[in-house]
Amino acid sequence: MTIQRRQFVAAVGGVAAAGLAGCTAAEGDDDAPEISGETLTLTTTTSTYDTGLLDELNAPFQDRFGVTVDTVSQGTGAAIETGRSGDSDVVMVHARSQEDEFMEEGYAINRRDLMFNDFVIIGDADDPAGIGGGDDAIEAFQAIAESESTFVSRGDNSGTHTQEREIWDEAGLGADDFGEWYQEAGQGMGEVITQTGQSGGYTLSDRGTYLSMITETDLEIHVEGPVEDGPEILSNPYGIFAINPDVHEHVNYDLAMAYIGFLTSLEGQRIIEEYTVEGEQLFFPEALSEDPNFAQYVPEDWTGGESDD
Incomplete structure (x- = not known):
């Protein structure tokens, strides 16, 4: 789907869509599960944590249900692996190929x-590669x-x-083509932006983390993503899913x-829509x-079993 700026949907449609998420434990619902006093473990990518968005989302959820959200900030791969071991209850990440594999398993x-934003290629203002x-x-x-x-x-x-690896693949470059100019940090996005600024080079960043650090770095956007009409290969969608209780019985x-119901409800989506840093929507x-x-509910290209009819 082409990423573009879109008008927030009307409340009536929003409420209907919110119900698809499952258990929202609405107030006054006698059939809602008793979850007050419990702790939810969320593993998530560093971008949702570093930007401050989760603080805005978690506070009203905790207040409404009387629970605690224990957020573990990791890269997407690590967040999924934590879920695989049963050490988290819900996962929020942004790598559909990894998400699909996890679901298929x-x-x-x-x-x-x-939600979505996009990736941007950022770098030193001098732009030594001339990509600006x-x-x-x-x-x-x-x-x-x-x-x-x-x-x-x-x-x-x-x-x-x-x-990033997908873009390098499309560019026809692999590990054997990288020299000393290519540096692997093994760090979160915030640390990588800081390291890139110190080196005078380039990096690929999600727009949200870059904008949240714009007062702390001199790096500039040289190639925009699809939020600003850039190429679709820089699109950055986020997904959220629960860990399967049939695999790990102890998960909440x-x-x-x-x-999931709260974040995908009208209220949760409005919080995402209205969250800004330095006047910029992240x-x-x-x-x-x-x-x-x-098709969001199943892995991409998944067709299921063949019918005998």
Whole structure:
């Protein structure tokens, strides 16, 4: 789906869509599970944590249900692995290929599209590779490699790192083509932005983390993503899903579904829509859509069993 700025949907459609998430434990519902006093463990990518968005989302959820959200900030790969071991109840990440594999293996259920922003290629204002103002991420990466300009990679199997590798693949470059100019940090996005600023090079960043640090860095956006009409390869959708209680019986499934229900409800999506840093919107709600993506619930390209009819 093409990422674009969109008008927030009307309240009537939002309330209907919110019900799809499952257990929202509405006030006064005698059939709602008793979850007061419990703790939800959320593993999530560093971008949702570092930007401050989760503080805005978790506070009203905790107040409403009388629970605690224990947030563990990791790269997407690590967040999924924590879920695989049963050490989290709900996972919020941004690498659909990894999410699909996790779902196909049976560890995750009830995935929902949550929100999106995009990736941007940022770098030193001097722009040694001459990529500034371009509209092709693949050509920008090729220019960085040809000029042997410093590129700082997350190098941590995060969602951002996964997308970076896809762009390098499309650019026709692999590990054997990288020299000393290519640096793997093995750190979160905030640390990588800081390291990139110190090196005078480039990196791939999600827009949200970059904007949340814009007063702390001199790095500039040289190639925009689709939020500003840039290439689709820089799109950055976020998903959320519960850990399958049939695999890990001890996970708090009821609370996980209440959390998913809240974040994908009209209220949760409005919080995402209205959250800004320095006047800039960091994320765009995706769960409430005028054009619902019903394929979001299953892995991409999954067809299921063949019918005998």
